[in-house]
Amino acid sequence: MKDSLACEIVVVGAGPAGLAAACTAAGRTRSVAIVDGNTAPGGQIWRGEVRMPGIDRARISQVRLLSDTLVVDCPGDHSLLAVQGDRAVEIRYEKLILATGARERFLPFPGWTLPTVVGTGGLQAIVKGGMRIAGKRVVIAGSGPLLLAVAAYLCRQGARIAMIAEQAPRSAVFRFARTVARSPRKLLQSISLMQSLTGTPYRTGCWPIEAVEGAVTLSRGGKTWSEPCDYLACGFGLVPNTELAALLGCVLQDGFVAVDTCQQTTQPGVFCAGEPTGIGGVEPAIVEGRIAGYCATGRMDEAARLFPERDRGNRFRRALEEAFRLRPELAGLTGPDTIVCRCEDVTFARIAKHGNWRAIKLQTRCGMGPCQGRVCGPAVEFLLGIPPDSVRPPIFPVPVGLLSEDL
Ligand SMILES: Cc1cc2nc3c(=O)[nH]c(=O)nc-3n(C[C@H](O)[C@H](O)[C@H](O)COP(=O)(O)OP(=O)(O)OC[C@H]3O[C@@H](n4cnc5c(N)ncnc54)[C@H](O)[C@@H]3O)c2cc1C
Numbered sequence: 001m002k003d004s005l006a007c008e009i010v011v012v013g014a015g016p017a018g019l020a021a022a023c024t025a026a027g028r029t030r031s032v033a034i035v036d037g038n039t040a041p042g043g044q045i046w047r048g049e050v051r052m053p054g055i056d057r058a059r060i061s062q063v064r065l066l067s068d069t070l071v072v073d074c075p076g077d078h079s080l081l082a083v084q085g086d087r088a089v090e091i092r093y094e095k096l097i098l099a100t101g102a103r104e105r106f107l108p109f110p111g112w113t114l115p116t117v118v119g120t121g122g123l124q125a126i127v128k129g130g131m132r133i134a135g136k137r138v139v140i141a142g143s144g145p146l147l148l149a150v151a152a153y154l155c156r157q158g159a160r161i162a163m164i165a166e167q168a169p170r171s172a173v174f175r176f177a178r179t180v181a182r183s184p185r186k187l188l189q190s191i192s193l194m195q196s197l198t199g200t201p202y203r204t205g206c207w208p209i210e211a212v213e214g215a216v217t218l219s220r221g222g223k224t225w226s227e228p229c230d231y232l233a234c235g236f237g238l239v240p241n242t243e244l245a246a247l248l249g250c251v252l253q254d255g256f257v258a259v260d261t262c263q264q265t266t267q268p269g270v271f272c273a274g275e276p277t278g279i280g281g282v283e284p285a286i287v288e289g290r291i292a293g294y295c296a297t298g299r300m301d302e303a304a305r306l307f308p309e310r311d312r313g314n315r316f317r318r319a320l321e322e323a324f325r326l327r328p329e330l331a332g333l334t335g336p337d338t339i340v341c342r343c344e345d346v347t348f349a350r351i352a353k354h355g356n357w358r359a360i361k362l363q364t365r366c367g368m369g370p371c372q373g374r375v376c377g378p379a380v381e382f383l384l385g386i387p388p389d390s391v392r393p394p395i396f397p398v399p400v401g402l403l404s405e406d407l
Pocket of ligand 1: 012274
């Protein structure tokens with residue numbers, strides 16, 4: 001027997017966007033629940049920390065919080081199927097706010113599957129979870145401001161950051177810095193970030209081409225060299241988590257969930273906020289969450305006051321996308337024997353023989369393992385220009401016994 005829960009408003013994702021949406025809606029409607037796969041609220045950036053700037057904490061107590069609960073399917077009208085530990089839970093809603101965030105993008109290159117090569121945010125998460133990094137030499141490589149945020153965090157924990165390798169060219173990073181300088185708040189954040197990274201080499205137009213145990217080979221301006229390190233932390237920007245929205249039938253545009261001015265998707269009563277609508281950091285996520293919370297509870301006037309702030313957030317998102325666009329050379333790092341699907345050990349040569357995602361899955365099992373294409377899907381899209389073509393439930397692996405009633 002499944003457990004069940006019914007709430008007027010259900011928010012999926014307890015990151016900045018979902019918390020802002022739930023706290024804005026709380027008290028203005030009969031019941032609000034927030035569902036999240038992590039053990040504590042806060043999403044990728046706060047991860048259960050007590051300090052959550054921009055969130056009206058007084059209202060959190062009015063929200064029913066279901067942590068450790070992953071939404072895996074939407075089996076019927078106004079209904080979600082979630083998994084909580086060893087139990088299945090049916091969650092019924094009148095309005096739904098999707099705030100499912102984003103994940104890191106990984107690009108395959110020789111050695112990227114070594115145990116000492118990890119995601120940038122992933123390494124930060126493991127260290128926040130208790131792993132000691134003090135005294136370890138770390139190279140951080142990939143693209144985007146997350147490299148700097150993670151480097152600063154790891155420095156504070158005592159790591160020695162040997163180098164930050166940013167693939168974007170210097171001119172693009174300078175243009176982005178000028179955009180950042182126009183916002184006093186972002187300028188202050190950047191200054192404090194740069195201060196904590198004083199003395200750390202930051203190389204633009206630089207990327208990893210091969211990792212071996214204890215070192216990474218980097219390339220810059222046609223030169224290559226080996227940089228010794230205990231860990232290589234890599235992340236090439238973020239990929240929006242749009243699977244649940246796609247399953248619900250929401251239209252995606254350029255890979256993001258399409259929303260109107262009220263943050264409503266193309267499905268009536270289903271709203272979306274934060275990184276699934278555009279990658280831009282915590283501030284736009286909170287503003288969109290609040291707008292979704294206001295609109296889901298019929299307070300359009302209050303939502304409208306936030307539109308100018310959202311427009312600024314959208315301009316910042318565009319500047320971010322422009323500056324840190326991935327260079328085509330990165331697609332050439334993958335050799336025929338490089339593993340692309342690490343769940344199923346599928347090499348690039350096997351994948352490259354096929355012209356569409358369905359054939360790739362059927363013939364090689366790429367995308368059929370525990371990550372369900374979350375890691376290899378965006379990689380295949382970047383390498384071969386073949387986007388994943390469909391989303392099927394369950395969107396996360398679950399024990400078959402739990403779903404037997406629905407199969
Ligand atoms: C690994 C990583 C580390 C990051 N670290 C930093 C940092 O140090 N500093 C910084 O400024 N920015 C960081 N960012 C970027 C930051 O997360 C975003 O800018 C911002 O917080 C996005 O907020 P959000 O609410 O849209 O999404 P998120 O914070 O990603 O929250 C989404 C939440 O939805 C949950 N979720 C997703 N799908 C489901 C589902 N089906 N069922 C249940 N729950 C679900 C997730 O568990 C997550 O808690 C990081 C991003 C990533 C991917």
